[in-house]
Amino acid sequence: MKKINSISEFLEYTLRKNQFKCVKHEANCKVYINKAKEEYIEYSSKDKYYLGIANYKVAKDFSISFTNPSKIFKFGIVFDGTTSFKINDVEGHFTPSAYFTFEEGIKGIQKFSEGSHHHGMEITIFKDYLDEVCKRFNCPCVDNFHLKVNTPYPYLPKEVVIQLQKILSLHNNGLLNPMRLEANILDCLGIFFHEFMNNKEQKNKSISTPTIINIGNRKVSLSDKDIKAIEKAYEILTKRMNEPITILELSDMVYLNEQKLKAGFKAIYKLTIHQYTTSLRMSVAANLLTTTNLELSEIANYIGYYHTNNFIAAFKKFYKETPSKFRAKLNTDKAR
Known part of the structure; x- marks a missing residue:
């Protein structure tokens, strides 16, 4: 080595x-x-x-x-x-x-x-x-x-x-x-x-893996096993970015109840599960828009949106402009 x-x-x-x-x-x-x-x-x-x-x-x-x-x-x-x-x-x-x-x-x-x-x-x-x-x-x-x-x-x-x-x-x-x-x-x-x-x-305060999280009005301790389950959930979400997974399904896959999974994920990764998957999908979509000539429908399908309009709406909400405007804006210099 x-x-x-x-x-x-x-x-x-x-x-x-x-x-x-x-x-x-x-x-x-x-x-x-x-x-x-x-x-x-x-x-x-x-x-x-x-x-x-x-x-x-x-x-x-x-x-x-x-x-x-x-x-x-x-x-x-x-x-x-x-x-x-x-x-x-x-x-x-x-x-x-x-x-x-x-x-x-x-x-x-x-x-x-x-x-x-x-x-x-x-x-x-x-x-x-x-x-x-x-x-x-x-x-x-x-x-x-x-x-x-x-x-x-x-x-x-x-x-x-x-x-x-x-x-x-x-x-x-x-x-x-x-x-x-x-x-x-x-x-x-x-x-x-x-x-x-x-x-x-x-x-x-320091950004670090917490051992105590809030679920409603309760303070709940995260065990090492819980943290590993949350890290496993993060891994699954990343690998299956283009596959819709419900919180219930994810909870069953990592053997951790839904409330602790949602609260623990946000405490560790500073994003909700939905925010993380959306951020990942939009980052990939933005890359495809600026580096390929793929149609919007192809990009939508690649990142797990069955309907192009849903993808366009999600992208506009995330970047404050449509995918077409985003692509045109970043490629303006090329046209010149």
Whole structure:
């Protein structure tokens, strides 16, 4: 098993194992192509930020043992693919979802399975640059928000999702220059800081897995078994994003009563079950709108809506505009 000690080493080894070669290197962008003509795109600014855009299938099984002493803030969207990992002795896996995390002194093992499809984008912000931004705009340091270190939070503010889609659209249209990328990254950070500062739960106490939840007027304790059941429910919802599952069905699948499942899920993941599945579906839909020419009916069917009108209504409620306007808005630069 290969041992890695930095982000750059991790990327270099992963690309080599998947048979990628750099075919283009200009300004802050590198383009990698493998034998299957799949792409990995890297945008970076030294000691500031790193953006990776991936869309490929893993060539063969391999594992990486890694340590990274750096302090970094990461956020992104996994559109497709599953990767198992073990971080600081805690096992888990990345699945289709939006997420953010603050890492420091991280170490663990990550496993890649042959044939699995890795499709997503991730932005890494280095701590020194984050502190510089905070100082420049007179914002509290990210440390003040008491984020639980080395813990992926499985959601993003929808405004951040929109910014990520804009970045992806600019890239697809060949218009993602260093200035526009950094402007979009700063927009994302501004949205995060606004959310952190205005969320009393995040502002006044650590975000961590609770042991006590409120169900009506009662305080109920979550056992380790309950938490595992809720985590299993999250896994099922993610894997079956395009399949309608009722709360009752999900409750039966994880052997946890409905009230505790709903309250526990919201306490742990900061979203209701409905909010999480909607957020995931809309993130995938937004990606398909900006990266493919699929008809709205095809996109609706892909994310589990039997009727296109229901999808359009849900998308408009989430993004405040119709899918057609969203697609046209993000592709305006291409028409120019």
